[in-house]
Amino acid sequence: MTTHLSRRNLLSRAAVLGGLLTVSAPLVACSRTEPGTGAPGGDADLLTALRKRGHVRVGFAGEAPYGFQDGGELAGEAPTLHREIFTALGIPELRPTLTEFGALIPGLLAGRFDVVSAGMAITPERCAKVAFSEPEFVSPTALMVREGNPKGLSDLASCAAKGVRVGVLTAAVEGGYAKAAGVRDGAVVSVGKQQDGLDALLAGRIDAFALTGISLRWLARTNGSAAVEVLEPFVPVIDGVKQYSPGGAVFRTGAVSLREAFDDELARITGDPGRYVGLIGKYGFTEREVPPRTLRTAELCAG
Structure with missing residues (x-):
């Protein structure tokens, strides 16, 4: 048996300099909901809408090395993985929104962005409000x-x-x-x-x-x-x-097709440790952080 304690919200969050991930839109403090492409009511067709729109709006919290701002650009574990995944899904651009950590889930539910890209810990309390991807990492x-x-x-x-x-x-x-x-x-x-x-x-x-x-x-x-x-x-x-202390991407519960497609691409990355480390090794992630295949979000959400 395994259990998985959340610790991410217990740590002090300090953005520090590191490797860069270039995004083609400037970082902003807020984001307007775009009708038909990000509001909760359109989640059933969100994957199709994002492909047509060509970009995905991501919320991040300025916490290194998970997702942080450096010189007007987006860096860290989650944005790097997510850009790789969304590009594979035909959505080549990330448009980031800097948000306080505690406001990420409320902002997601309000339609300010389409996904939380912050390495957020998967906990039963959060699962009651939102839908997590399969684990992106574990935290030995x-x-x-x-x-x-x-x-x-x-x-x-x-x-x-x-x-x-x-x-x-x-x-x-x-x-x-x-x-x-x-x-x-x-x-x-x-x-x-x-x-x-x-x-x-x-x-x-x-x-x-x-x-x-x-x-x-x-x-x-x-x-x-x-x-x-x-x-x-x-x-x-x-x-x-x-x-364990696993983390993942966060979606609204209605965005089923987007989350399932995301999980399919994520599995290709976590199933290839060399590729995984090649993408986010510069942020301190090693093969030890690759989630075990048996570790599932459904189990984590059940507590």
């Missing part, structure tokens, strides 16, 4: 340690066995993972944001920083001179249950 946990891994760590169980101090983001799921692995309460150190964890590690206040491998690799990349390294990711287990 990893440890950031000082260069050379002086404590000889590998995962949270090794942290518990060696009695080291583990940094976690305040209110994020890694604190629970650490305690379940046997790390004593006094050795779990909360930090406010990702950069605080790296700084605490370099200062010797913690011996490891636990977060998703995706986020830690991005953090290491944006602190290129820091004497740290990110260890191999692992999937935490609580009471015999693997803890």
